[in-house]
Amino acid sequence: VASTSWVPVPDGSPFPVQNLPYGVFSRGDEDPRVGVAIGAYVLDLAPLAASEGADFASVFHTPSLNPFMGLGRQAWHAVRHWLTERLRDESYRSLVEPELVPLDQVRLHMPFAVGDYVDFYASEHHATNLGRILRPGEPPLTPNWKHLPIGYHGRAGTVRLSDTSVRRPCGQAKAPDAERPVFGPSTRLDFEAEVGFVIGTPTLPGERVGVDQVRDHVFGVVLVNDWSARDIQAWEYRPLGPFLGKSFLTSLSPWVVPLDALEPAMIAPPAQDPEPLDHLRGTADFGLDLDLEVRINGAVVSRPRYAQMYWTPGQMLAHLTSGGAALRTGDLYASGTVSGPTPAEYGSLVELSAGGARPLALADGSTRTFLEDGDEVTISATAPAGAGGVRLGFGAVTGEVRPADVPAAPVAAQ
């Protein structure tokens, strides 16, 4: 069997045969259904599987990955093997080719129904930078930070597909020198470049998932932009954490990259000091060698490397389930902002502009402290995909900032 596909894959395509990410697509007014990206095409899985009488055909004829993801790891392996064979072995060409739809003819949909959405805070560099900005004069990392992966629940109902424009939110904020807060459009709108992990195999209440069991439960990986209104967040977050500052929109990349495709990107996790407690330790734990890229209006402003994250995907999942919380198919947990030690690797604008104190110069000569209306933010990523320097790509997550919809005062009288 060939190492490449008989489907033409252009140089630099994010979707070589080593990737095979899953998404939900439609063409014209057809029903949305599950497909796999290969080169410049999406492979329509339901008719291909049905034509072979495969017993898993029905899970692809739905507008969501949830039924397939819920089948569990053995089924994911079987389908990936089946697909790889058909896309590498040219003898399948006449069978498969009729089900290839050009990517530029399809509309992509939200790939899965989100259960609970948890956002972690797993980058030491990001947490340190944010601590300095939000709590000047205090130690930037709280005393718990190196003992557990800190996380909180976000609003699952505001997780949407890439290309959803972000309406600048209104909210309450208080300037440091003001006596009272005001309600109005956020003036410190930001992005956060994150990596998200999608749960396939559910668990029962009380069932803990060990660090080494992450591959049994995580189906795949997406990119996440956790849009944030820093002024709203700063005023509201004590003592119960972020709420409206982060629940107006969270954007996802449209293709779910199988965790199996990231095998060549799995690397030794970073050294952790102090050594974590038993429930956060494994013998097969891994970090991920993903290179992210953040663009504002088309120009790269940052290249965060996921390899530098302190807490691993396995540790985040082990922590999340350590108290007995059940997992549901479609649950999503994200890493928190991916930031490295230097400004060229910061994954949010609040870090890139030092909390607004040092405007970031863009390629067009303008500067940004925070996002302006009309700005477009795009996050993409690549990862090693095997021999010969092949790399795979994530579908980008992008969004454009639209002006606030300011309420006529008072709202109640409308």
Next chain:
Amino acid sequence: VASTSWVPVPDGSPFPVQNLPYGVFSRGDEDPRVGVAIGAYVLDLAPLAASEGADFASVFHTPSLNPFMGLGRQAWHAVRHWLTERLRDESYRSLVEPELVPLDQVRLHMPFAVGDYVDFYASEHHATNLGRILRPGEPPLTPNWKHLPIGYHGRAGTVRLSDTSVRRPCGQAKAPDAERPVFGPSTRLDFEAEVGFVIGTPTLPGERVGVDQVRDHVFGVVLVNDWSARDIQAWEYRPLGPFLGKSFLTSLSPWVVPLDALEPAMIAPPAQDPEPLDHLRGTADFGLDLDLEVRINGAVVSRPRYAQMYWTPGQMLAHLTSGGAALRTGDLYASGTVSGPTPAEYGSLVELSAGGARPLALADGSTRTFLEDGDEVTISATAPAGAGGVRLGFGAVTGEVRPADVPAAPVAAQ
């Protein structure tokens, strides 16, 4: 039409004809479906509606209130009117009586599928007490507290029906004088007596709900026990708020009391100083005159009055949607612990025992600082339901504490 029902309603029954709360029930191995509680019976709505050819019959033949709740306020009114007529006018007796099922023959199910779950912090007394316990030496209320209803997202996947026993969670905690945290069973397991509001009518992203529009969106009201592990929470909650300390189980009462049934319980909201900003003001805002009762092992330990809550249901909803977050049918927002000014009105054990410093004496002569294995906590409530001193009741939310399931060390080696 009579002011009472021809269905016998025992004195002191929580379910007079003025209540008519909705739930999901089954008998034997029948399919779960929607019913209404009246006296000692549940009325099986689907066959009754079908026998009359009512166009809303299909929404009751489902194991969830979501389809009915999603129809919106006009449909809720129409069905309540239809039901009230049939249960008050004895001429309907022969039609209705065959569909009455004795409550003691049915099994109750989770009444709706929870979308997002938000927990507020709307009692000034509770927030002050907790602030004193968690942050001694600092002002108990954070500077934002009187300007906005503080809230956070909880884990929707761990919201379960009353009578689900609560497994004592394990987690990380650090004693104040310890150098490092330890992982083990929580030693400070607590309850929180809360009131929850269930969203019926959804909104689009960006659509704000004004304070006075709460009745268009809130279908009904339930009781909530937001079980909390205070030691886990205290160690994890800075800076992103509660996470595992509150995501092992949240229990709901089985009957959703329509907001319309609480009309006689609507009272002027408490005075607020400072006056809230425009987006948190209305001209028809209301508080709720609900009397809660908390029992441990059958004996009353507290009687919190919801009338004393600082932030109103309308203000919480207006705040939640002020940044543009959409509502989905089935979203749940809870008030946070209902506590009054005196210990006899505290809605959590951490307050009743002054953070564990002053053990609470129970009726059997034992004392509690926090919950012990085998303890049963039950929260119930009543409200004025109209003329003649009639009161309605909420179905109780109850749960028994089971011992922790302590992992063999290390988890990863299992």
